[in-house]
Amino acid sequence: MTRRTAWGTYARITDALRQRITDGTYAPGTRLPSEAALCAEYGVARNTVRRALSALQDEGLIAVRTGVGRFAQDGATQPRTHSEDIAANLRHQIETGHFQPGDAIPSEAQLSRRYGVSRATSRTALIALEAAGLATCVHGKGRYVRQDVPR
Structure with a gap:
């Protein structure tokens, strides 16, 4: 059985995580929950969570350390294009x-x-x-x- 996710769910997850980063829930340098934990929290498939995390990475709000995890960034101090x-x-x-x-x-x-x-x-x-x-x-x-x- 395939799992169906409502259209735009990733955007709502992106907004929720963005809010947590900007309000200090995830301070700069804080490791974000794992993909599996976020999937369980939001009740969605891993690809949906990955799409939300990718959007945050594109915005410079999180950084990926391969093999370690994703970490909140201070968007104000990151050089932007x-x-x-x-x-x-x-x-x-x-x-x-x-x-x-x-x-x-x-x-x-x-x-x-x-x-x-x-x-x-x-x-x-x-x-x-x-x-x-x-x-x-x-x-x-x-x-x-x-x-x-x-x-």
């Missing part, structure tokens, strides 16, 4: 209500001009927003803030 800075800025604007659900997010070209970066860098930032479940892409139209973004 331009695309991570852009994604963080856009995330902040979405979370504070500057961009409302359904609003268009600036295009790759607009972000490139605004931040003085290449379109590839802008595209990477926008893809990170999609991976975090904050944006959706409508091919040929642009990217928009998702309607179901948790506030």
